[in-house]
Amino acid sequence: NAGVTQTPKFQVLKTGQSMTLQCAQDMNHNSMYWYRQDPGMGLRLIYYSASEGTTDKGEVPNGYNVSRLNKREFSLRLESAAPSQTSVYFCASSETVRPQHFGDGTRLSIL
């Protein structure tokens, strides 16, 4: 029962570097989401994909891009990393309005 799998689990970047966070789900869910979680704050939505082929901005999209590669995979890209993007990133998936299933996160530090 893999559920939602995120890679990598940890990453350290230098300011200005780029990287892609990967997410895959095996529950055949239509909707997928990317969040960031910062200390003392609730999870904030970066981007979401309601269905394969569609993506939309969430609350904090600046500095990020996403790709819904197929129904299973939804990636998050940082084109030019900044220290303010140091955070824990969570991917989630759900079937329409059902509870979202979360991965275990990617811990990203930008120096």
Place this chain on the structure above:
Amino acid sequence: KNQVEQSPQSLIILEGKNCTLQCNYTVSPFSNLRWYKQDTGRGPVSLTIMTFSENTKSNGRYTATLDADTKQSSLHITASQLSDSASYICVVRLNNAGNMLTFGGGTRLMVKP
């Protein structure tokens, strides 16, 4: 602005004791309210989900209540266990935004032996 506020921010209790976590929200229009448990280093896991018409819902030793009039919810944990040590997150879904959720900042619970 739609907000979800949780209290206390952190709580320490002894194993076997009960505790109650609070959630106040200003999200409108309201669709449903969820409680998630997040273990350290893991993603959140859904505990309960309640719609506007539901006052209480249980999941084992976890009981959630909802007062939609006062926009308050609580999560009661009975006979706490060491494995209950985690962050508990209150999440509210808007009625007009697909599956868009507003997250509280969480209550960090530590259960000590």
